[in-house]
Amino acid sequence: MAVERCLEATGVSKQYTDFWGRPTVLAVEALDLVVAPGEVVGLLGPNGSGKSTTVKMLVDLLRPSRGSIRLFGRSPRDPLVKARLGYLPEESCGYPYLTGLETLHFYGRLQGLDGSRLTARVATVLDEVGLRAGRERRVGQYSKGMQRRLGLAQALLGQPALLLLDEPTSGLDPLGRRDVKALIRRLAAAGSAVLLSSHLLAEVEDVCDRLLILHRGRTLASGAVGDLLRQPQGLRATLPQLAPERAAELLAAIRPLDEAATTEPLISRLEAYFLAVVAAAGAEGRDA
Amino acid sequence: MRSAAALAQLTLRAAWRGGSARLVAALLLALALTLPLVLRDDGTVAGRATLLVRLSLTLSQSLLLVYLGWLAADLPARERSDRQIHLLQTRPASLASRLVGRWVGLQVLDATLLLLVGLGLAGNLTWRAGAAPTDRAPGPTALQTLAAWRRYPGQPDPPRLPPGGQQTWRFDNLAAAPRRVDGSSRQPSELRLRYRPRAAGAGPQLDWQAAGSRLSGAVTASNGVVTCPLPADTDGVLTVTNRSPREVVWSGRDRPTLLQPAGGFAANLLRALLLCWLQGGLLAALGLLAGHLWEFATAACVVGGYLLLAVHVPWLPASPRAGLAALAVSAVAPLVQTWPVPDLAAGWRLAASPAAALLAGQTLLCLLLASLLAGRREAAGGEPV
């Protein structure tokens, strides 16, 4: 029995045209993509490579010029499909005159929630994105990171089976990024499928099971992150307890195995260092 | 339903918190307070009250229509340019429910503001009716005067009455006029005609004959308006003899018109406000559609153009044979006529007329064209509708 696919795109292309129908930009070309439940897939590519165009086609904001898109085996225009979808656009787009809480209530009602279910759901997503403290402030006064968190919160409102996130961590501080990455992993573990676009390599590497590299609309590579990055030859050993003065000793011991072996001091990544420093300073940090 | 309610609430919040609704409410209040101070009337309670009602309603409704049209076009257009449309379109709520929700929100706003106008007006007039009237003779108070009248213009037109001449007029729709609740007879009527006095003195001496019985000349003239009370059973044919030494000619708006009282002041004010509200609803719907299809500048032009057209209707030929344009435009005529309250039944007759069908056809065609254009714009990479 085939597992239900959350998302299946075959041969999807998007040709932008001018008013008279003359082609201008071929933003996406013959894209094939499948996302299964519980999977996190990353769309990776430089600026202008067609990531946002792809996501917009998947949520029916743009019509593909060629190819077919099925979400949960149906057309993306189907309201049943939309009810199971969460979308975070590239740019934040709340109503500046509403407070964060009102914004979520508004989108929740459009999603079909009401009454105590809505209130409970709003409280949950506010906690999940760490926006509880700022919920009574007007969206127009939000910082960029807060707006991003609000965008994420509205995407999560309907407990979506498929989440499409266009650059979810742009504008977020490292703590926010860490939280969002953890959130995405949690959602995937609970069975949701997530498709996220980004040009931050570390982020995609950390959180995605599979990735797709786009360049000028064409798919350059796709597959499981582990498979794509694994080098069939070679090995890296980490010895966190070994003092750097003993590197010569170690090299001498392993040179007979591999002539090209090298050693270098263990350096932590800036992100890990930053998080450790902030944690040490006792910053609570989860709430924006 | 849920999403429509959410959109209605959003619309109200946008208007209130954006400050525009507060500004308009303040302007309406200022109008209600200052208008009585600057008005110059003919010195009678009735004259002043009529002037006040007409001016208040006309000015307030003009302001309200412009505001509603602007708001209706602006909200959806801004939703697109600020990209909030992306989050609306990816929800299961349909476009229709979103449009309905917005429209309901605008209509609630309109109703609230109209209520403000109505309360201001009624309060003002009640206060003035209580104040000492400037008329020397004890006359009707303002509120009594302001009962609206149903109008039956007489045929033929223009009537020309030489001295000693006789003229028979038919008042065509009189037979269809509503009867009293007990069904026995019609309400008492009044014949009213306006003339421009060429010489000082009383108006023409006229004798009236209605339903065979002679009713000689209880004619009163005030401010060029001749009124003559008629019995309740007037049957729609009137014979008039001119006993004055000069010819009398009436035409156009001055021609003899049979008037029947159509409700008291409060009922009429409510009807007028309802009419204003319906007009606002029409404009709001138009503005919303335009705002959904085009960016604000274009949508505002469409709405403004429609308003201009509607305001200029009285200057266009009213005859149904006066050309297709006039025909189509006549369907929006009620937009400028709120007092005296026009016969609401006329609106239904209009809706069933060829003019309305033509207008509906044109609207459909425009919508089709607009949706084609919108489709094109999506292909060109603009935001989808």
Ligand SMILES: Nc1ncnc2c1ncn2[C@@H]1O[C@H](COP(=O)(O)OP(=O)(O)OP(=O)(O)O)[C@@H](O)[C@H]1O
């Ligand atoms: N509305 C549009 N009309 C015409 N061309 C467009 C439109 N939107 C995007 N493009 C073009 O399509 C290509 C892909 O754009 P897209 O926004 O999908 O890139 P992206 O990968 O999301 O880039 P970024 O990382 O900067 O967000 C670009 O060359 C862009 O210029």
Ligand SMILES: [Mg+2]
């Ligand atoms: Mg993008």
